[in-house]
Structure formats: C-alpha cells, structure tokens
Amino acid sequence: MNVGRPTRRAVLAGAATVVPTLAFGQRRQAPRETVPPIVFVHGNGDSAAVWINNFWRFESNGIHRNQLFAIDFPYPLARTDDSKPQPLRSSTEDQMRELAAFVADVRDKTHRRKVALIASSRGGNAVRNYLKNGGGAEFVSHAVLCGTPNKGIVVSDTMLVGSEFNGASPFLKGLNSGPDDLVPGVEMMAIRSDKNDKYSQPDARFVGHPGKPTGVGYDASELRGAKNVVLDGLDHRETAFHKLAFAAQYEFIVGKPAGTLFIAQEPRPTLNGKASGITDGIYTNLPVSGAEVEIYEVDPKTGDRKSNIPAHRKTTGADGLWGPFISHSEAYYEFVLRIDGEPVTHIYRSPFLRSSDIVHLRPQPFGKGDEGAGAVVMMSRPRGYFGIDRDKFSLDGKVPPGITEGVPAVSTGKLHFDAKPRTIVAVLNNETIATRTFPAKDNHIVVAEFTN
Structure with a gap:
C-alpha cells in the first residue's frame, strides 16, 4: 500500500x-x-x-x-x-x-x-x-x-x-x-x-x-x-x-489482518443502553429520565409477541439507562419506548449476537404526510443507506417512496397502512425483520431497525 x-x-x-x-x-x-x-x-x-x-x-x-x-x-x-x-x-x-x-x-x-x-x-x-x-x-x-x-x-x-x-x-x-x-x-x-x-x-x-x-x-x-x-x-x-x-x-x-470478519456469538448477551429524546424537533444524546421501556420477544416470522408479559420492563432514572437485560442471541425483540410528549415507538430488532451497553433508544416522531394514516411503519438503516442498484431491500414487499437510484443517499423508508393489525416484513439483503402495526391515532409508530 x-x-x-x-x-x-x-x-x-x-x-x-x-x-x-x-x-x-x-x-x-x-x-x-x-x-x-x-x-x-x-x-x-x-x-x-x-x-x-x-x-x-x-x-x-x-x-x-x-x-x-x-x-x-x-x-x-x-x-x-x-x-x-x-x-x-x-x-x-x-x-x-x-x-x-x-x-x-x-x-x-x-x-x-x-x-x-x-x-x-x-x-x-x-x-x-x-x-x-x-x-x-x-x-x-x-x-x-x-x-x-x-x-x-x-x-x-x-x-x-x-x-x-x-x-x-x-x-x-x-x-x-x-x-x-x-x-x-x-x-x-x-x-x-x-x-x-x-x-x-x-x-x-x-x-x-x-x-x-x-x-x-x-x-x-x-x-x-x-x-x-x-x-x-x-x-x-x-x-x-x-x-x-x-x-x-x-x-x-x-498491525495484522483480522482473523475473522464474522461476529462470535454469545449465548446470553447482556444488553443495556440509554433512552434519549427530542427537543424542539432536534435529537440530542442527553439521557431521558422517566422513559418507560418494555422488551418483548417476538416471532421472527410474524412479529407477534410470544407473551403479553414483557421479558424486561424499566422506567429510566437520571442516567437514562433502560437495562441491563439478559437476552438470547437467537431471539428477535420488540422494544417499546414511551417518553412523555413523543409517539410510543415500537422498535423491532434482529438478534443481538453479543453483549452491548450502547443499545441506545430514540423515539421516532411522526412526519409530514402521516396525518390520517391508520398505521405508520418505517425501516431504518443507521449504519448505511439503501442502494437500489446494490442492495436487496423492501418494506411489505415494496420499495418505499423517496429511495432513488444512483448514489445511495437515504437511510429510512416509510409506508402507511390501515388500522387493522397485521404483519409487515422489512428486508435488507440477508436481514429480515417482521413487525406488527399499531394504530397511529393512538400515538403509536413502528420502526424496523436493521443491524447491518
């Protein structure tokens, strides 16, 4: 070189x-x-x-x-x-x-x-x-x-x-x-x-x-x-x-090549992170006290909760921390984040392969055009953009509007659905996340967050 x-x-x-x-x-x-x-x-x-x-x-x-x-x-x-x-x-x-x-x-x-x-x-x-x-x-x-x-x-x-x-x-x-x-x-x-x-x-x-x-x-x-x-x-x-x-x-x-580019799994990862919020329409990384976090294990194919009793529940203190939570590295999870003044945000995630204390949670605000939607579901890729000519991706089998060809430039996609509860599947290459819809009129919004 x-x-x-x-x-x-x-x-x-x-x-x-x-x-x-x-x-x-x-x-x-x-x-x-x-x-x-x-x-x-x-x-x-x-x-x-x-x-x-x-x-x-x-x-x-x-x-x-x-x-x-x-x-x-x-x-x-x-x-x-x-x-x-x-x-x-x-x-x-x-x-x-x-x-x-x-x-x-x-x-x-x-x-x-x-x-x-x-x-x-x-x-x-x-x-x-x-x-x-x-x-x-x-x-x-x-x-x-x-x-x-x-x-x-x-x-x-x-x-x-x-x-x-x-x-x-x-x-x-x-x-x-x-x-x-x-x-x-x-x-x-x-x-x-x-x-x-x-x-x-x-x-x-x-x-x-x-x-x-x-x-x-x-x-x-x-x-x-x-x-x-x-x-x-x-x-x-x-x-x-x-x-x-x-x-x-x-x-x-x-000073030498990595021995592997794969991630070595831990059977029971311990997860933690911080709840942070939005002020005047701007995200900050300041911890939010009083945020309510629930975690449910869900069916990987349907997004349905495996139990109505959360696997973890906590109200954050001054440090904003919502854990620790001992997970299973094969399990799919729904995180429910409630912060006063923000939509109840349901975040669906693929399995966590290892422990982490930086599983931070942010609420997702409604956007322009969401008024009148029965349900709002987003897919989010924090570590990359969606490339039409490069990646295989879809939300409910469709490419959401606003994601264009050429240089990848968009990290989120959103679709509207009626209020009837149903499964919505998000796909990015080899990662598939099944979610469930929740009524927007009751101030709920859904995010499928890709890990890769």
Whole structure:
C-alpha cells in the first residue's frame, strides 16, 4: 500500500484469512499489550449506538470490550454557522473540548498513555481539531477517519456559508493549511468510497443545489500524506460500519489482518443502553429520565409477541439507562419506548449476537404526510443507506417512496397502512425483520431497525 495514494480494496488483504463463524464466546486473540484502547467517534446527528458491529468485530478478534469506548456527544448536530451559537447544536470547539475530556477519562480508566481514534463523518472533524488544536497528538497513537469530508462537502462562498463542512470556512482552511494533513506522532488513515459517498460528489444535488458544482471531487475524504483506502461501492456511512471498513481499521491499529470478519456469538448477551429524546424537533444524546421501556420477544416470522408479559420492563432514572437485560442471541425483540410528549415507538430488532451497553433508544416522531394514516411503519438503516442498484431491500414487499437510484443517499423508508393489525416484513439483503402495526391515532409508530 502506497502512503498518500488511495489503494483500492487494500483492506481485502485481510479477507483471505476469514474463517467460519466462531463458536459461542470464542475469540481470536490479538496482542493486547500492543493494542491501544480504541475510542469511536460518531458523526453528525448520530450516537454511540452506530458502532455496535465494530465493537463486536473487535471483540471477536480478541480485543476485550473494556478496551473499547464510544463517545456520545450531547448535542450531535452541527451548527448551521459554526461561529454563531444555535440552540441544541454544537460547534467544532464544543466537540473538540468534549472529545478531549472523553479521551482523558478513557486514559484514566485504562491506565494507558495513548488511545486510537476511529471516527465516522463529522466525528473526523472533531478528531482532526483535537489532534491539531487541542493537544491531542500527545495522547493518540492512531487516527482513522471514515467518510470524513476533509476537503469539505463544498468549497463555496454561496453554499453552506459558515458551515464547518465548507472547505472555504475558517475551520477547514485551518485544518488544511500546510503541505499535508499529517499530525506528527500520530499514524493516520482515511477510508473513503470510490464514487458512492453522497458527501463527496462534484454535483451539489445532495446539498440542495442540483447541477451546481461543489468544488470537491470523489476524493474529498482523503487525507494528504496519510494512508488512504478506497472501498468500492460502499456509501458514506458504510465507510465506517461495513465489515470491510472494520477490516481496514483493525489491520491499521493492530498491525495484522483480522482473523475473522464474522461476529462470535454469545449465548446470553447482556444488553443495556440509554433512552434519549427530542427537543424542539432536534435529537440530542442527553439521557431521558422517566422513559418507560418494555422488551418483548417476538416471532421472527410474524412479529407477534410470544407473551403479553414483557421479558424486561424499566422506567429510566437520571442516567437514562433502560437495562441491563439478559437476552438470547437467537431471539428477535420488540422494544417499546414511551417518553412523555413523543409517539410510543415500537422498535423491532434482529438478534443481538453479543453483549452491548450502547443499545441506545430514540423515539421516532411522526412526519409530514402521516396525518390520517391508520398505521405508520418505517425501516431504518443507521449504519448505511439503501442502494437500489446494490442492495436487496423492501418494506411489505415494496420499495418505499423517496429511495432513488444512483448514489445511495437515504437511510429510512416509510409506508402507511390501515388500522387493522397485521404483519409487515422489512428486508435488507440477508436481514429480515417482521413487525406488527399499531394504530397511529393512538400515538403509536413502528420502526424496523436493521443491524447491518
């Protein structure tokens, strides 16, 4: 692999060593004494929950879960103008400060001097800012930026003016000043798509100006002078969360290919997470006290509850935590989230293969056009977009409206149904989730959330 030049499918060097799914709880061993603790940094509007598969794959290759950490920025959405305060949104300075404090806490807990950082999208802005302007280089061994718009989504004096995602902004100009993007003492790598990243496009259609040039190209996520890996066909989110992205992350940090890209199952995973909410139409990652969470095991073919008595029930305290819940790694579950002022949200999930404490829950608001629907069912893919020419997916046997051909750009799909209870099946490639409808007039909404 050539430093500073994109290498197509460089990560596939690890694929030749892929082995069959491991037995329950069995893991490939990595040299723990040389692997730093790993901190995962989520992107714009996201939460730590998006990293669940990355956690599981690192664990399946011998990295203990007490060496894996994911930050939850309290206000994950970026300001429209980075220089102007905006309620419920964060600035680049906010995220740099919060990341620095989180890394310090991880170093204290693990008694290690340095950590490795893996970031998705906007999270890479926080990482670069911390390394260059926040003293982070002293405490970081590796930085992996996945789909981060390092050159910007646009370079423009008329679009996204003041945004941290504009390559003409003071923020990115400062980060990109100098002969390269390297930070002394830190091993750096960028993972990007070939042409499938909606935020690395020559045309500005994904920022609301179709036909207008963005001023950037398909390589907008590269880092000058660093190791750049191109993963053909993956979308913006998949550059962080796909199994091939994991393989690149693992090999770069550990120094050898992953022994497996599969996830080693645990028979009785322990699950936990945080309930967070919406304020003035904006998601935050602040914990919600008083949220009611129920979990039901459901039939994988029909979505029907196997018992009217929940397998788990809890009202959250100040920390927002809804667990712990000891699950079965073969079981399908319905999570019911009740938060005052929000729709009762029924979230259906595929089996959880391993334990996790980042199974965070958010309510799903009704959207424009949902008025008058008997029932509303969504399918959601937090770790990728739906690609019509690339993926096999459907909701009740249909492709929901709004998902278009070309560059994958949409992570949710929604359909309306009558009020009569029935089974609705969501499919994404090899993952199938059966849900049940609930009446919208009673303030219920249903989400089939894919893991992959």
